[in-house]
Amino acid sequence: MVRGPAGGVARAYGRGMARPPFPARSRPLPRTPFSPSFWRSPLRGSWLTSVLGFVLLGGITVLFLTGLLSYAAYNPGLSPVNDKTPDKGLLGFYLFSWPTDPHWLYRLTQGVHVTLGITLIPVLLAKLWSVVPKLFTLPPARSLAHALERVSLLLLVGGALFEFVTGVLNVQLDYVFPGSFYPLHFYGAWVFFGAFLAHAALKTPAAVRNVRQLRAEHDELISPNPARPTVSRRGALGLVGGGSLLLLATTAGQSFDGPLRGTALLAPHGGAEPGTGPGGFQINKTAAYAGVHAAETSEEAWRLVLAGRTGTVRLSRSDLLRLPLYSSSLPIACVEGWSTSDQEWRGVRLRDLAALVGYDDPPDVLVESLQRHGAFRRAALRANQVADPRSLLALYVNGADLTPDHGHPARVIVPAAPGVLNTKWVARMTFGEL
Ligand code: HEM
Ligand SMILES: Nc1nc2c(c(=O)[nH]1)N[C@H]1C(S)=C(S)[C@@H](COP(=O)(O)O)O[C@H]1N2
Numbered sequence: 001m002v003r004g005p006a007g008g009v010a011r012a013y014g015r016g017m018a019r020p021p022f023p024a025r026s027r028p029l030p031r032t033p034f035s036p037s038f039w040r041s042p043l044r045g046s047w048l049t050s051v052l053g054f055v056l057l058g059g060i061t062v063l064f065l066t067g068l069l070s071y072a073a074y075n076p077g078l079s080p081v082n083d084k085t086p087d088k089g090l091l092g093f094y095l096f097s098w099p100t101d102p103h104w105l106y107r108l109t110q111g112v113h114v115t116l117g118i119t120l121i122p123v124l125l126a127k128l129w130s131v132v133p134k135l136f137t138l139p140p141a142r143s144l145a146h147a148l149e150r151v152s153l154l155l156l157v158g159g160a161l162f163e164f165v166t167g168v169l170n171v172q173l174d175y176v177f178p179g180s181f182y183p184l185h186f187y188g189a190w191v192f193f194g195a196f197l198a199h200a201a202l203k204t205p206a207a208v209r210n211v212r213q214l215r216a217e218h219d220e221l222i223s224p225n226p227a228r229p230t231v232s233r234r235g236a237l238g239l240v241g242g243g244s245l246l247l248l249a250t251t252a253g254q255s256f257d258g259p260l261r262g263t264a265l266l267a268p269h270g271g272a273e274p275g276t277g278p279g280g281f282q283i284n285k286t287a288a289y290a291g292v293h294a295a296e297t298s299e300e301a302w303r304l305v306l307a308g309r310t311g312t313v314r315l316s317r318s319d320l321l322r323l324p325l326y327s328s329s330l331p332i333a334c335v336e337g338w339s340t341s342d343q344e345w346r347g348v349r350l351r352d353l354a355a356l357v358g359y360d361d362p363p364d365v366l367v368e369s370l371q372r373h374g375a376f377r378r379a380a381l382r383a384n385q386v387a388d389p390r391s392l393l394a395l396y397v398n399g400a401d402l403t404p405d406h407g408h409p410a411r412v413i414v415p416a417a418p419g420v421l422n423t424k425w426v427a428r429m430t431f432g433e434l
């Protein structure tokens, strides 16, 4: 029978037996997480923690910045349509009018945000693993300063886990816009990043010394009771890096069309397989899912209602086809991180529609779908987006009529905007006074 040293001792001096006084050296080691000797991995140490810290320093900074951009891209200023976040207050200080150039802007920023976030998961988990003994140190607080530091660590660790979990759930399940995910992830990001900045400021000097190994400091992360190593520190880093690369390789394909998309095993697959042909690119919500029926979209039934300064105009699809038509090459780029390459859209310029109801200088617009339920049935666009000559109410894509799933009879397409602003099955556009 194999018995560990502690088991043997426990067995030898069981209940009811007199315990001889141990000399301090050979006293059995306490086996709770609160004791440093509980943590036996010989890999733990400041070097590993610091290397992982530097990867996170760069990665999480980019994650935070692209996240802030993603928020700005929704036109949250056009509340309450696009954004139900109550009172952004100070946190909205940086908001600006999201530009329409370059036309692939959101495709890039959100592709980086989601892909990088997923790729950093193994690094985050490894970093937490590397410092886990410290989370259990007793006493919980030695002084007021120490208590404050531990509270900030709670916000750091809790914030990190919260942001990663809500982010992944949002991508993989059904994201709720502009419902609960959105303010939670936004407010959570500020809490997490505040704690992150404080932690980075406190630890970076030591982390620099640790990776250079300039001097061997007393290293509290080194186990006082190390087990035999089964992998080297560099081997462990290789494992973490390999895990990250695997996630990267199975995610990044969602930013491309063709065979590359097939490699995106971890990407959400939307409502339907897009198939081939002119409409053969990623579909988010299908017409069936949105409850949009052919009877409502036929030439006889469907009318586009434009409302503005000079009143209301109703147009059938053939009325629209008699207006000047233009083409724009633009992608769909979803908040979930996936995007398509440029598709060839053809339709009426949004600014020409604004002119039909009295605006030579295009104002903001509220776009409403004939879809009756669901979070994406309406969205607001800013004046700069309406004014861009590439912004269309598209009637065709890639040389053919829009397919039902891509928004037939008409859908909005705007350069550089998040997909959620590209309303499908448009029924009404209200210009000005949002
Ligand atoms: C998601 C981000 C991060 C999380 C959740 C995190 C978490 C932690 C925790 C809980 C500790 C133990 C604190 C203690 O009681 O001393 C720690 C220690 C440390 N962290 Fe981080 N950290 C993060 C990012 C960073 C960054 C960006 C750096 C700097 C480059 C860094 C460098 C360090 C260092 C040097 C230590 C001390 C290791 C030692 O005791 O020798 N961490 N981290
Ligand atoms: N009416 C309506 N429009 C909508 C949506 C929707 O669910 N309903 N989804 C939006 C989202 S989140 C995206 S990413 C794009 C996707 O367009 P696609 O399905 O043509 O690729 O449509 C947008 N327009």
Ligand SMILES: [Mo]
Residues within 6 Å of the ligand: 284, 333, 334, 335, 336, 419, 420
């Ligand atoms: Mo989307």
